Amino acid sequence: MSILGNRVVRREDPKFLTVGGTYVADLDLPGSVYLTFVRSSMAHAKLLSVDTSGAKAMPGVVAVYTNDDLGIARMPTIMGMTNEAMTQPMLASGTVRYVGEPIVAIVAESREIAADALEAVVVEYEPLTVVIDPAEARKDNDLLFPDAGTNTTFTLDFGGDEALFDDCEVVVELTLINQRVAPCPMEGRSAAAHMTKDGRLEFNSATQAPHGVRDGLAGFLGLEPDKVHVVTPDVGGGFGAKASVYPEDIVVGWCAVHLGRPVRWTETRSESMLGLGHGRAQLQHVRMGGTRGGVISAYRIDVLQDCGAYPAFGAVLPFMTRVMTSGPYKIPKAEFGSVSVVTNSTPTTAYRGAGRPEATAAIERTMDVFAREIEMDPAELRRRNLIGKDEFPYTTPTETVYDVGDYHQALELALEVAGYDELRAKQARRRASGDPIQIGIGLSCYVEITNGLPDGEFGAVEVRPDGKIIVRTGTSPHGQGHVTAWSMLVAEQMGVPIEDIEVIYGDTDVVPRGAGTMGSRSLQIGGAAVNQAAVDVVEKAKDLAADLFEADREDIVLDKSNASFHVIGTPAVSKSWGELAKAAVAKDGNPLFAEVDLASPGPTFPFGTHISVVEVDVETGKVTLLRHIAVDDAGRILNPLLAEGQVHGGIAQGVAQALLEEVVYDPDGNPLTSTFADYSFISAAELPSFETRFTETPTPINALGAKGIGESGTIGSTPALHNAVCDAVAHLGVRHVDMPTTPIRVWNAINDAAPHHDAKNTTKKGGR
Amino acid sequence: MIPASFDYVRAESVDEAIGLLSEHGDDAKLLAGGHSLLPLMKLRLAQPAMLIDIGHLRELSYVKEEKGYVCVGALTRHHDLANSLVARASAPVLAHVAGQIGDPQVRHRGTIGGSIAHGDPASDLPAALLALGGSLVVQGPNGIREIDANDFFLSFFEVALTPEEVLIEVRVPRSEGQWGFEKLTKRAMDWAIVGALAVRTSNGVGVALINMGPVPMHARAVEAALASGANASDAAQHAAEGTEPSADFNGSVAYRRHVAKVLVGRALKTAGV
């Protein structure tokens, strides 16, 4: 019986549920000093003077540095694609460009002393014009980087057909805000570094990509990569925002090198809300055209991407939005254009979905508006336009090649689980009754891309003489459950119990290479690499067994029921994994071992349909999520428990964006949401039990048939909920409500629609 | 997130706390559940030189009924008030409101005394206190005095306690009448964007508002309208009169005024008015 496809409980959990994890801040590093940063309180200003003398004179303060003291290069451009005149220095130099930008680094004997020393630094600012609205930034009236001569840092233009909509009977047009959100991992950024006796920098980091951190540190600090040892203890989430190296990380490493003492830094939540990259932040202008009969024939989206003050990964994410432009639909003509601009706000970066949720939100919201325009049920409009299952591989107008899918199956299953027709009937009754609590139903069909920047991955399997199996992986799990998942893969190939398998990750000395965990890539490439290594080790073991048995190589069988090898037909005489491991060492001194650098065969395209059911109190605007149905297809599911975990978390975050979360700045660039009292991080109390289902359409591109599942929950859920809210108030004349659909926004939308509605539809308003 | 340094004393009695307050004056602050004070200190918006911890004073943690009043010790945690059989029987609205505050963690730490003494217009318990026509028992160097709830909330975060006084008890008239409590929040754990509370008492219908001005307040115009015979929905239309809500990204002034009317209307309806 295969272990694959079973709900194997997480091997990781007993520790977390009993003694708890060990995070960077928990590490015991005797003699540590604590790093902290004076951060800008102004969104845009010239630094006239920075007086650190008071801080330096305080007892317990070890060192105080400004950017000039460090002599470290600026952060690089993003993959060579962003404007070179807009790179970020380690610490602000001459000008500050967002509230929270680090200006001074203070090292002290304790966190408390460091916190007091912060207040002793006197920064004199000369205010500059603040540019917070990306549409303003684009006009280039006020520049963040005068040397660049523009606020634009990256553009894409795909298509330019002036006749795009000429044949369309109906064209709808919509401006959408895909608002800026904060990733909010439970653990903020954290690092602890020290020099070892043999002169290497050991760097503990709460990161998603330890090898990237190693290479980043080595590059900035002028060290050979093998002189840097990066370790990730337990990591409390990342959601993409911890996939890259931050200036603060580099400064931690620099201080450890220069002070010769262990240096640690753990940001506070308020710092994290300003310093950890933000996500989304797109302004979208969308047009969709087609026939009155519901055939969509043309689509164009123009994106204005807010990069924040220094172009980070967020600046180039429109690239991923472009890849998913036309979503799961067979639209003959689709175009994409984007402009990424800098504003005086926290830099934006990858956040769960990273460019794809934005694409899905745009097309799914527009599908609903189009359906309304032609008075067709939104499920029916989708049904008519989804790509058929026989049409794969399918090449979209923006030249993305979808591997495989059965989009109709996901839609129909979701409708069935939801009881769609009954829901619509209930909605109609509620509308007729004029009840202040109205019902909304929202759909979202999505397709997304996983391992979208197709990196390969490292995987290795080693058999120890005692029969224990050591697995090394280049992925860097921080909640996903790779220890369980990779154990299952190896157990399946080798026939060993998962208890005998140890999975090692997040240590650059033990795992030589790795891209890390982001972009929902881990199973489809990292798991596949481990799987391949296990297959290879079985083959090597067969060679050894053939020698030992003096039998024909082809006649050796691995009996997975008891993890041993024998010659076909004579199971009584067998060799265990441990015996073969010993034989390997005896033969040439090398362990029984296989190592794989699996090249990426390209990305895969998971898909699905989500349906949200909400109640909206039309008198206060308050939205309550009643049900959320998610049908996801991530190819073959290795462990439904883990997959559901990913979907659940993804839905919570996606729903939160549609319902609650938004990073808000005032016009002067002051952040108004830098604590969890103000930033509406969602809680369990706002969420119903999710109704999740999987369909399984295996991908041909890897041996596991697996696609990514890490981000689909976020991608599918946001537009479903958003559409549900708009649907709930559509009969009141509301065409669209921007996200997040907070009470005030929904109420304002109803109010704004009311006069127009009164004139046109007095009778329908009924008892209200 | 790290407060400025401060001294800490654990007071073993109310008298000791009063003595310490008299000695240290404005530099000292009482610490009860810490769920309003500590967040301010962590953001360094409050920097008291000394904290006098009264959080563990068991003698001030009780709910009892005396001569037609429900008396709640100032250090009673919200959780204990919410689950008190005495409160549930004799002042059910008070127990219910306490059970709606923040989240379980907040309710296990926060105290009624802290909530009232803090004077936050967005807090829930002051509204219950006002609507029920309650009073506050405070003790200072010169002994004990009782302050009518209507005279207690002076201005934004300012209450009628002198710096040496400790709030020791909150009293409300026994009230088994029907009531309605409406709190509009974005998340279950949030403070009210607007809240409304209506309760039928022996002196008529008490109606109070949450977060509709600088101080916790009665909806006086609603109470007056009801007293002069208006029906609930007409009376609710007066809910915004005399209020001064502030605007933030959770609600404009106009929105809060509108919601006050809606919520008062609903609270009155639930109260069977």
Ligand SMILES: Cc1cc2nc3c(=O)[nH]c(=O)nc-3n(C[C@H](O)[C@H](O)[C@H](O)COP(=O)(O)OP(=O)(O)OC[C@H]3O[C@@H](n4cnc5c(N)ncnc54)[C@H](O)[C@@H]3O)c2cc1C
């Ligand atoms: C996340 C969160 C959510 C919350 N949500 C809500 C909510 O929805 N509704 C709501 O009403 N509240 C809410 N609160 C506030 C909570 O109810 C607080 O516990 C309460 O406001 C203060 O009580 P405390 O015992 O914690 O007071 P403390 O923080 O200890 O003290 C507050 C102030 O009162 C003074 N003080 C305390 N006790 C006395 C006394 N006996 N005599 C004189 N002065 C005293 C202190 O010196 C201090 O100035 C929330 C708090 C948090 C942290």
